[in-house]
Amino acid sequence: MNDLANKARGISSLRDFLELLEGEGQAITWSERVLPEPDLRNVAVAASRDANGAPAILFDNIAGYPGKRTVVGVHGSWDNIALLLGRPKGTTIRELFFEIAGRWGDAEAQISYVPEGQAPVHECRVESGINLYDILPVYRINEYDGGFFMGKASVASRDPEDPDNFGKQNVGIYRLQVQGPDSFSLMTIPSHDMGRQIMAAERNGLPLKIAVMLGNHPGLAVFAATPIGYEESEYAYASAMMGAPIRLTKSGNGVDILADSEIVIEAEMQLGERVLEGPFGEFPGSYSGVRKAPIFKVTAVSHRRDPIFENIYIGRGWTEHDTLIGLHTSAPIYAQLRKDFPEVTAVNALYQHGLTGIISVKNRMAGFAKTVALRALSTPHGVMYLKNLIMVDADVDPFDLNQVMWALSTRTRADDIIVLPNMPAVPIDPSAVVPGKGHRLIIDATSYLRPDPIGEAHLVSPPTGPDIDALSKAIRLLQQGVAK
Amino acid sequence: MSETLCPRCSSTGAIEDYQGREDNIVVWTIYRCVTCCFSWRDSEPASTIGAGVRSADFAVDAGNLDRYPKILQQ
Numbered sequence: 177m178n179d180l181a182n183k184a185r186g187i188s189s190l191r192d193f194l195e196l197l198e199g200e201g202q203a204i205t206w207s208e209r210v211l212p213e214p215d216l217r218n219v220a221v222a223a224s225r226d227a228n229g230a231p232a233i234l235f236d237n238i239a240g241y242p243g244k245r246t247v248v249g250v251h252g253s254w255d256n257i258a259l260l261l262g263r264p265k266g267t268t269i270r271e272l273f274f275e276i277a278g279r280w281g282d283a284e285a286q287i288s289y290v291p292e293g294q295a296p297v298h299e300c301r302v303e304s305g306i307n308l309y310d311i312l313p314v315y316r317i318n319e320y321d322g323g324f325f326m327g328k329a330s331v332a333s334r335d336p337e338d339p340d341n342f343g344k345q346n347v348g349i350y351r352l353q354v355q356g357p358d359s360f361s362l363m364t365i366p367s368h369d370m371g372r373q374i375m376a377a378e379r380n381g382l383p384l385k386i387a388v389m390l391g392n393h394p395g396l397a398v399f400a401a402t403p404i405g406y407e408e409s410e411y412a413y414a415s416a417m418m419g420a421p422i423r424l425t426k427s428g429n430g431v432d433i434l435a436d437s438e439i440v441i442e443a444e445m446q447l448g449e450r451v452l453e454g455p456f457g458e459f460p461g462s463y464s465g466v467r468k469a470p471i472f473k474v475t476a477v478s479h480r481r482d483p484i485f486e487n488i489y490i491g492r493g494w495t496e497h498d499t500l501i502g503l504h505t506s507a508p509i510y511a512q513l514r515k516d517f518p519e520v521t522a523v524n525a526l527y528q529h530g531l532t533g534i535i536s537v538k539n540r541m542a543g544f545a546k547t548v549a550l551r552a553l554s555t556p557h558g559v560m561y562l563k564n565l566i567m568v569d570a571d572v573d574p575f576d577l578n579q580v581m582w583a584l585s586t587r588t589r590a591d592d593i594i595v596l597p598n599m600p601a602v603p604i605d606p607s608a609v610v611p612g613k614g615h616r617l618i619i620d621a622t623s624y625l626r627p628d629p630i631g632e633a634h635l636v637s638p639p640t641g642p643d644i645d646a647l648s649k650a651i652r653l654l655q656q657g658v659a660k
Numbered sequence: 661m662s663e664t665l666c667p668r669c670s671s672t673g674a675i676e677d678y679q680g681r682e683d684n685i686v687v688w689t690i691y692r693c694v695t696c697c698f699s700w701r702d703s704e705p706a707s708t709i710g711a712g713v714r715s716a717d718f719a720v721d722a723g724n725l726d727r728y729p730k731i732l733q734q
Contacts, residue, residue, distance in 0.1 A: 213703070239703070240680020240688050240703075241680060309690065316704065316708065319708045320708070322698055323699035354699060355692070357678065365731070378734065452725070463718075465728075466720060466728050467730070468728055468730040470731075
């Protein structure tokens with residue numbers, strides 16, 4: 177195993193990863209004094225222009241927040257994702273996809289428990305006089321957000337109807353709006369695990385206690401945003417995929433949390449209560465509306481000494497949101513499709529959390545790709561998110577948009593398009609007919625096959641394969657002035 | 661009840677939630693509107709907190725809060 181892979185397996189916390197990134201030139205400290213607004217937003221947006229190589233940026237001189245630190249862009253570039261996976265900077269998106277797809281699963285999970293008294297996250301504990309503003313250097317992420325949001329919080333909760341079941345314990349990223357010194361609202365939808373748990377708690381009058389983890393193991397951050405089965409554990413996936421143990425401990429309110437998180441906020445839902453939440457600049461690049469969302473009362477906060485508040489810039493892409501979850505959205509769709517259709521060769525669902533997806537498939541017969549597309553719509557993520565699907569042949573790389581455009585140009589007929597009207601839709605999709613309901617589009621850009629009467633034109637066959645991939649890399653290195 | 665006006669819904673009664681201090685000097689103050697739940701910092705640009713400058717597209721109608729849907733209804 178090479179040095180980078182060993183380093184990646186040795187990560188157990190955000191701090192470890194920042195150190196690794198810094199050593200590779202992929203994390204910087206911004207020590208010039210900044211205003212919470214608009215400076216933090218402006219720097220984050222400027223960084224996210226470089227989706228391939230942007231560094232994480234740690235701010236340690238924020239006006240009005242002396243001594244506090246915040247970091248953005250930890251997962252803000254493909255190079256940072258590559259280093260998390262133990263691969264060198266410059267690894268292509270396609271290679272990263274197959275790296276993740278090859279690791280997919282939770283069979284090799286290694287979960288260890290750290291006694292609460294030894295867990296770094298519990299180094300400092302606040303149980304009375306709680307004021308979130310004392311701990312979190314929050315700021316307005318987009319200018320018309322309804323307040324100060326925690327945009328990259330991993331929320332852990334137990335199923336209120338089956339609280340002893342480890343697998344049904346959910347970890348997900350949900351946006352949280354600070355609603356005063358000791359309260360916050362949480363936005364979710366019924367199809368998300370958290371939405372399901374909130375509705376179950378309110379239906380049965382059961383308490384719902386949660387632990388909000390901020391500044392986490394970078395492997396968990398990607399899995400908290402990944403659509404896996406309800407009874408599968410995000411912790412187990414994160415451990416198996418990182419090929420390394422995950423250290424857990426207990427929060428003060430009995431939830432399994434990461435032992436090395438920077439900050440953990442313990443809270444309890446106020447059953448049946450709602451407060452106005454939003455707008456929030458969301459991943460489609462538009463603001464969500466104002467809605468009435470559940471509110472949680474903070475009961476305690478644990479944090480490491482000199483904690484780092486990790487946040488994200490999200491808005492019109494590319495942003496950290498796209499690099500954080502793009503490949504981890506694509507990989508489960510690929511794994512789920514291949515169970516039924518091993519002819520699927522790759523899935524690119526990088527665009528706006530999969531609102532547009534491109535799937536390559538070995539087309540068995542005329543129309544087969546359309547069947548695969550319909551199966552994709554019934555995967556857990558596809559149910560709500562896969563709005564536009566482009567189906568291409570296996571000889572087209574779905575991560576190379578020039579090739580995809582070639583397939584669209586030369587292999588698509590107008591009647592190869594299917595529109596499925598009035599389907600479920602993500603409520604924040606601005607093109608929805610009404611929030612939560614919209615149309616789906618399938619474009620079959622695969623070639624014609626029997627029993628289709630029209631044959632494929634004879635194709636030019638340029639050289640492809642690992643030799644050509646290696647030559648492409650050699651050209652890029654020479655261009656950068658690096659010896660081969 | 662305070663006279664502080666909410667930049668989003670124009671209601672009075674906003675609560676002072678926090679003061680950012682450096683060397684015990686107040687650098688900014690965070691307010692929260694008890695009517696529409698808008699939070700803001702008084703050091704923010706006028707495009708976010710300035711009455712008459714802020715985009716009207718993002719105003720909240722304090723007289724008709726029923727128009728905002730409740731999520732996760734049974």
